[in-house]
Amino acid sequence: MRQPPVRRPSLLVLVMIASIGPLALQVLVPAMPGLASDFGTDFSITQMSLSVYLVGMVVGQLVYGPLSDRFGRRPVLMAGLVVYVGGTLFCLVAWDIVPLIIGRAFQALGGSAGIVLARAIIRDIHDREGSAQMLAYATAGMILAPMIGAIAGGYLYEWYGWQSVMLLVLVIGLLVTGVCIVGLSETNTRRTSRTSFRDIARxxxxxxxxxxxxxxxxxxxxxxxxxxxxxxxxxxxxxxxxxxxxxxxxxxxxxxxxxxxxxxxxxxxxxxxxxxxxxxxxxxxxxxxxxxxxxxxxxxxxxxxxxxxxxxxxxxxxxxxxxxxxxxxxxxxxxxxxxxxxxxxxxxxxxxxxxxxxxxxxxxxxxxxxxxxxxxxxxxxxxxxxxxxxxxxxx
The missing domain is CATH 1.20.1250.20 (MFS general substrate transporter like domains)
Incomplete structure (x- = not known):
């Protein structure tokens, strides 16, 4: 039986998906020195929000890729976006540095889905050389978004405080979620049946x-x-x-x-x-x-x-x-x-x-x-x- 034709997502949608993880990593960097005084803690403790974020991205990428091979790109990506938005909300209401770090961990776990699945989606809809071409353009956009985000984060923190930075991340997360609901169809037409940890490790x-x-x-x-x-x-x-x-x-x-x-x-x-x-x-x-x-x-x-x-x-x-x-x-x-x-x-x-x-x-x-x-x-x-x-x- 022939597979129905796959509706290709636009390059803009793919860039948005891939950028949310790096954006959330970079956007809070200008506020790091100020967070220590805001929460009355050491700078080394506030730096843990970056270290934890990197660990979350490592773990998330190991999980989302195999799951998307089994269940499809779209549902796994949507689950990741829910985690991303939820983690951002938790950061937004953080009353101490520890809840903020926990929220950042969930941000990273959710945002890593976009990085992994944008690449996989591009390979689903393009051949080997075409994938390289699309990944080049998408990567350029991925670099630009965190650069702009870091600048915006610095000004927002200076003018309105660190909560405004998290509010920006939340708005962007909701926007990307809405775009994916409307503009992203399933692209994985070659599902696997491997779901256990042993299968993934194999x-x-x-x-x-x-x-x-x-x-x-x-x-x-x-x-x-x-x-x-x-x-x-x-x-x-x-x-x-x-x-x-x-x-x-x-x-x-x-x-x-x-x-x-x-x-x-x-x-x-x-x-x-x-x-x-x-x-x-x-x-x-x-x-x-x-x-x-x-x-x-x-x-x-x-x-x-x-x-x-x-x-x-x-x-x-x-x-x-x-x-x-x-x-x-x-x-x-x-x-x-x-x-x-x-x-x-x-x-x-x-x-x-x-x-x-x-x-x-x-x-x-x-x-x-x-x-x-x-x-x-x-x-x-x-x-x-x-x-x-x-x-x-x-x-």
Whole structure:
């Protein structure tokens, strides 16, 4: 019996779905120093709202992907959105830092559904190269939304307090839920019958035994950890080590983020013609070369702050080439397990990213060398993982 034609969601809907998790992560960051005084606690305690959020995203991605392979993308996404909205409501009425942290955990668990399922939906409705093209455009939108959200969150906190930031997240969550109710149909026409924890673990193990999947997943994981290393250390390098203002750092950060968006847009234009594996190779070579030049400049004594951000921007451009194509590769290894593949790779991403951020926080002191070394090592590992994963295999 023929399957009925799938109604394709628009790119805007997919960007909205994928952005809610990263948006909620970033929107509260400008308020973090103030939250400590608002709740009468230490800054280290308020930082737990970020750590817990990252853990929630890891757990959520492991769960939602396999469930969506069995029950469909739409019902699992709607369940995630309900959790997201519920967690935001709990944050909004928090009377202490502990309830706020608990609410953030549920926000993350719900928001992670959007990240996993947007990728799986794109693979449901596009072929391998078409997925890379759509993921490139969607990723560019995903980067833009948290950037705007962080700016809006800073102003809202300054003008109206932290509750206004949570109110913004709630409104956006309700808006995305309404859009999905009206504009998102089911796209998974290849359901599995695997629902138990043992089945999910078996599917994950099956994917991890595939060299091609592992190559894509590790390339994405190492590349993401490179960005988290930059994110965790760049502000300290600019403001503490080189004595620049936070506003100057913000301008440099826009350059780096803009470079990543540019890479995604270019990738969206040429991925189908060039091919996803070649795009990943080009991107990882660019990133590794930029990190190597950064190291050479530092060792030679010619290193200045402008070199750090310009070369980080070049690395981000390369990452913009490689990341969406890596995601397309991940969900194309076994299209029938696209949700599981997306969730597993996403959990690996967030786990190593959080570790990298923690390591840089404990090693960065009076020199940018730890940031440079870690970014160089991770960039080279991403290149090696990709070359090994695709060596001698046919997609």
């Amino acid at each position: 599917d994950c193990a099956r994917l991890l035994r595939k060299r091609r999947f592992l190559g894509y997943a590790l390339q994405i994981t190492f590349t993401t950890a490179t960005f988290f290393t930059f994110l965790g250390g760049a502000s300290a390098v600019a403001v503490v080590i080189y004595g620049r203002s936070p506003s100057e750092y913000a301008l440099w950060f826009v350059l780096v983020s803009g470079s990543y968006m540019t890479g995604n847009f270019i990738s969206g234009r040429i991925s189908r013609r060039v091919g996803i594996d070649r795009m990943i190779t080009i991107g990882t070579v660019i990133s590794s070369a930029a990190a190597l030049v950064m190291m050479i400049l530092f060792v030679s004594g010619w290193f200045v702050l402008v070199h750090f951000f310009l070369l980080a921007g070049m690395m981000s451009l390369g990452n913009g080439f490689s990341m969406p194509n890596g995601f397309a590769g991940i969900v194309s290894v076994e299209p029938g397990r696209a949700g599981t593949a997306s969730g597993l790779s996403g959990a690996l991403q967030m786990s190593l990213g959080a570790i990298a951020m923690t390591v840089i926080g404990h090693t960065l002191a009076e020199s940018p060398l730890p940031v440079i070394v870690i970014m160089l090592v991770l960039s080279l590992l991403a290149l090696i993982a990709h070359l090994h994963g695709t060596r001698g295999e046919v997609p």
